[in-house]
Amino acid sequence: MSASAAIAPRSARRRQALPGLGLTLGVTFAWLGAIVIVPLAALALKPWELGVAGVVAALAEPRVLAAFRMSFGGALAAALASVPVGLLFAWVITRYRFPGRRVLDALIDLPFALPTAVAGLALTALFASNGWLGAPIEALTGWKVAYTPAGVIVALFFVALPFMVRTVEPVLRDLPLDTEEAAATLGATRLQTIRRVVLPALAPAMLTGFGLGFARAVGEYGSVIFIAGNMPMISEIAPLLIVVKLEQFSYAAAAAIGLAMLVLSFAILLLLNLWQRRLRRGLG
Amino acid sequence: MSVEMEGIVRRFAGTTALDGVSLTLKAGEFAALLGPSGSGKTTLLRILAGLDFPDAGRVRIAGVDLAGVPARQRGVGVVFQHYALFRHMTIAENVAFGLRVRPRRQRPSEAEIARRVATLLELVQIPDLAARYPDQVSGGQRQRVALARALAIEPSLLLLDEPFGALDALVRKEVRRWVRGLHDRLGITSVLVTHDQDEAMELADRIAVMDRGRIVQFGTPRALLDDPATAFVAGFIGEANRLRGEVRGGWLQIRDLPVPAVRVAVGDGSAEVFVRPEDLVVEASTGCDGGVEVALVRAERSRTRVVLRCGAAMLDGVSDHPDDQVAPGMRVGVALRRLTVFGAEGLHETVLPTRGTVRFTEGAAT
Numbered sequence: 001m002s003a004s005a006a007i008a009p010r011s012a013r014r015r016q017a018l019p020g021l022g023l024t025l026g027v028t029f030a031w032l033g034a035i036v037i038v039p040l041a042a043l044a045l046k047p048w049e050l051g052v053a054g055v056v057a058a059l060a061e062p063r064v065l066a067a068f069r070m071s072f073g074g075a076l077a078a079a080l081a082s083v084p085v086g087l088l089f090a091w092v093i094t095r096y097r098f099p100g101r102r103v104l105d106a107l108i109d110l111p112f113a114l115p116t117a118v119a120g121l122a123l124t125a126l127f128a129s130n131g132w133l134g135a136p137i138e139a140l141t142g143w144k145v146a147y148t149p150a151g152v153i154v155a156l157f158f159v160a161l162p163f164m165v166r167t168v169e170p171v172l173r174d175l176p177l178d179t180e181e182a183a184a185t186l187g188a189t190r191l192q193t194i195r196r197v198v199l200p201a202l203a204p205a206m207l208t209g210f211g212l213g214f215a216r217a218v219g220e221y222g223s224v225i226f227i228a229g230n231m232p233m234i235s236e237i238a239p240l241l242i243v244v245k246l247e248q249f250s251y252a253a254a255a256a257i258g259l260a261m262l263v264l265s266f267a268i269l270l271l272l273n274l275w276q277r278r279l280r281r282g283l284g
Numbered sequence: 285m286s287v288e289m290e291g292i293v294r295r296f297a298g299t300t301a302l303d304g305v306s307l308t309l310k311a312g313e314f315a316a317l318l319g320p321s322g323s324g325k326t327t328l329l330r331i332l333a334g335l336d337f338p339d340a341g342r343v344r345i346a347g348v349d350l351a352g353v354p355a356r357q358r359g360v361g362v363v364f365q366h367y368a369l370f371r372h373m374t375i376a377e378n379v380a381f382g383l384r385v386r387p388r389r390q391r392p393s394e395a396e397i398a399r400r401v402a403t404l405l406e407l408v409q410i411p412d413l414a415a416r417y418p419d420q421v422s423g424g425q426r427q428r429v430a431l432a433r434a435l436a437i438e439p440s441l442l443l444l445d446e447p448f449g450a451l452d453a454l455v456r457k458e459v460r461r462w463v464r465g466l467h468d469r470l471g472i473t474s475v476l477v478t479h480d481q482d483e484a485m486e487l488a489d490r491i492a493v494m495d496r497g498r499i500v501q502f503g504t505p506r507a508l509l510d511d512p513a514t515a516f517v518a519g520f521i522g523e524a525n526r527l528r529g530e531v532r533g534g535w536l537q538i539r540d541l542p543v544p545a546v547r548v549a550v551g552d553g554s555a556e557v558f559v560r561p562e563d564l565v566v567e568a569s570t571g572c573d574g575g576v577e578v579a580l581v582r583a584e585r586s587r588t589r590v591v592l593r594c595g596a597a598m599l600d601g602v603s604d605h606p607d608d609q610v611a612p613g614m615r616v617g618v619a620l621r622r623l624t625v626f627g628a629e630g631l632h633e634t635v636l637p638t639r640g641t642v643r644f645t646e647g648a649a650t
Contacts, residue, residue, distance in 0.1 A: 178368035181335050184355040185362045186382035186437055196385070200372040 043262065046255035058253040059260055063232050064241060067257075070152060071238040072264065075217035078156035079164075082213050083206060085157075086164025093165075094173045111162050116222025123155055124227040147229030152237060155223045160213030167209035168202055175201055204279045211272040218265050285346035285440040285473055286311045287332070292341035294327055301327040302338070303497035309475070309490075311346075314467050316476040316484035319494030320520070325477045328494075329443050332475065334358045345441055361434030361472075365446045367426050369418040375429050376401050376414040382437040404432040407466070424455045431463070435470070442467075442474040448483060460486060481521055493517050511634065515626040518558040525564060525599045527557040531627050536635075540597050542575060543620055546635055550627025563621040564601035566590055566610055578614045583607070592618065 047055045058064065093105050111119060127134040127145040134145055145151050175198065183193040221239040228235045238261055245254035287309040294302040302324045309315050317325035330336035332343060334355030343350045350358060370378050379401045383392055392400065405411045408428035413421055418429065427447060434442060447463070448456045464487050467474050478484050484491045485505045492502040493516075501513040512518035519526055529538040531552050535545040538557055548555075566578075579598065580591040588603045590610060601618060603610045610616065626632040 176366070176368060178364045178366065179370060181333075181355070182362065182364055182368040182433075183370075183381070183385075184335070185333055185358070185360060186385065186433065187356045187359075188381070188385040189356060192385045196381070197370055200370075203372075 040262070043255055043258055047252050047259050049252045050256065054252070055256045058256045063236070064238075064257060066233045067236050067238040067241040068260070068264075070149060070234075070236060071218055071261070074149065074152045074156050074237070075160075075214050075220075077153045078160045078217045079210050079214035081153075081157050082160045082164040083210055086161055086209060086213075087168055087202070087206065089161075089165045090169040090172050094169055108162055108165050111159055116159070116220070117226070119158060120155060120223035120226035123158060123223065124151075127151060127154060127227060146227050147231075147235065149235050151227040151229065152224055152235055155227050156217035156220055159220050159223060160217045163212040163216060164206070164209035167212060168205045171202055171205040204276050207272055207276045207279060211269055211276075214272075215265060215269060218261065287441060287473060287475075288342075288344040289328070289332075290342050290344075292328065292331060292338045292343070294324075294331065294336065294338050300497050302331075304341070305494075305497070305499055306341075307492055307499060307502060309473055311473055312471045314464070314474045314476070314487060314489045316478060316488035316491045317494055318478055318481060318484040318491050318520075320479060322496075323494040324497040325479075325494045326445060329362075329445055329475065329477045332441065333360050333362050333443055335362075359437060359440050361437060361439030361442045363427070363430045363434050363442070363444045363447045365449060367418075367430040367450075369426060369429055369433070371418050374415050374417055375410070375421070376405070378418065378429055379404055379432045379436050381433060400436065404436055407435070408432045409462075423451050424459055427451065427459060431466075435472075439472060442472045444474065444476045446478055447476070448478075448480075463487065493520060495520075512558070512624060512632075514632075515556045515558070518556075518624055518626070522560060523600060524558040524560050525601075527559065527597075527599075529555045529557045529625065531555050531625075536625055538620075540594055541599075541618065541620075543618060546620075546623070546625075548625055548627070548635055549633055550625055553627060555625050555627040558624045558626075559599075559620055560622070561589065561600035562602055563623065564592075564599060565619050565621060566592075566601060566603035566605060567617040567619045576616055576618055578610055578612050578616055581607070581610060581612060592616070 047058075050058060089108060093101060093108075124146050125131050127137075129135060129138055129144060129146070131146070138144055143150065145154060179197055179201075180193050183197045184190075188196065219239060221237075221243075224237055225240055228237060228240075230236050230240055238257060242254045242257050245251075245257065287307075289305060289307045292302050292305040293300070305324070305328060307315075307328075317328060319325045327336060331338050334350065334353060334357075345358070345360075370381065373381070376398075380397050383397045383400065386392075401414070402411065405414055408431055410421075410425055410428050410432075413425060413429075418426055421429070427450075430447075444463075448460060451459060460483060476484065476487055488505070490502060490504055491508055492499045493508065494500065495514075495516045501508060501517045503511075508517060508521045512521060518524055527538050527540050529536050531537075531548060531550055531554075533552065534547060534549070536548045536550075536555060536557070537545045575594060577593045578590055579593040581603075582589045588605075588607065588610060590601050590603050592599045592601050622634065622636050624632060624634045
């Protein structure tokens, strides 16, 4: 102790245990500035070329509103659906040992690696009226999946699911088994144990997975446009509408839609974050 | 309530964790399962709790066979090694858990639950912590929470799995005494699993010493010390010097130590000899021709403890002589006041070499 106290005053600047703050922070900010902040600032400035009224008019267009409903509603539905299914996948991978577990484990990540256009084409072929899944579904229920909003949700679910699985899985793996055993010795049924002990412990991770999946689904483009059919007012998603606007050289209107998506997504993620903080209380 | 275990066998892939264990505990007794890791003590505890199931044998609590009874219906309280508290619940919610999960008809009212939780937290002396989360309290406090949670279901049997292992030495001693006091007040039959013999000696009425899936001796701490049933118990309980010897024609010659042969009753053959430090006494006055050299000396209040070097072996002993007569580097003679010899065919006896044989027991106790 006394030795280090004697050395310390030699330099006026406080010495840090971890050197390199200046360099690492500089690189971080430069990188963030180049790829996040500058483009975002441009996006935030561009729409106002139209004037406030122009922006409002561009966004209030029925086709734009319908696209927003499709994008956010679809992403919400897909992310919600990914919660129970992703939980199930994570449970199977972490809790059981069976042949092919590793293969299954690797397959879950495939949507991350697959070019989204390929996924989109595959899903379209699968769910088309003459597809392997589309045909029986249509025969049994009369519902069409491809080229309808349902198709959009299927594609978004496909991209959202791995986020759910991969965020819940490590938490589930680290969940000590003895807490479940403790619940059993205290008289809890298996269902009570899952509801009162396992799920609350997983809730923050589930919320994160939900948020990530939702964010990814809102911005998803490649896998959706093939299966969606892209009918204005029905199955057109907001990102596609931006491309449409760009092709019409309405750059400001495209930026307005982009900015609105950004603000909405940010608000939703912020809310999820706050909610998660509440859930984490006591989970340290 | 009384607990009976009979011929319990549990095999895991390739190994036998429990190899025919039988044990009967009296109602209200505090028993300890003591053994090195891998001796099967935790497996036995898990079988009692209903968290694991025996391949053979039966468990009865208060005369009721528990073969098909799942953990949640056994009413056995368990304090887990790492407490296994529910981290997302407050301490009060943790304690209330066992009451809240009861079927609706047996569930007490919320007011009654709150009252019982308060009483339990009072009992474990942490009434102010009710609203905290487990991560916000100390290790010793967490242990009290785990105990209160287990007691909330009014268990007929309380199981403690290495409950003091995660506490630091000072807290451990205090909590240990407190747990024993609590047991004496509540009178719940309790089973403690531990590898720490001090813990078992201090807490338990009777100790079951386990070795490789078997109970090698079950008795009071005094009985284990004075009359170990096997060489394993003699070596495991208390600190004992382990020596090798040879019995020939009723005379035991200890190989590592230059002491006169001792008259014993065990049969001829090689033998294991255990001598406790207090029974290995330095005799400075005797002819110091033996190969015994004082290696270390540690003064204690009433006597001096010494470490003796004897060939390759280091032995613990005591000396009643003034310090200037026993110092490191000196060559000394030794005498044995009491030794336990395990001879051929599992026979063993405890001998007072100066006064003759005091006890003779045939075979292992079980």
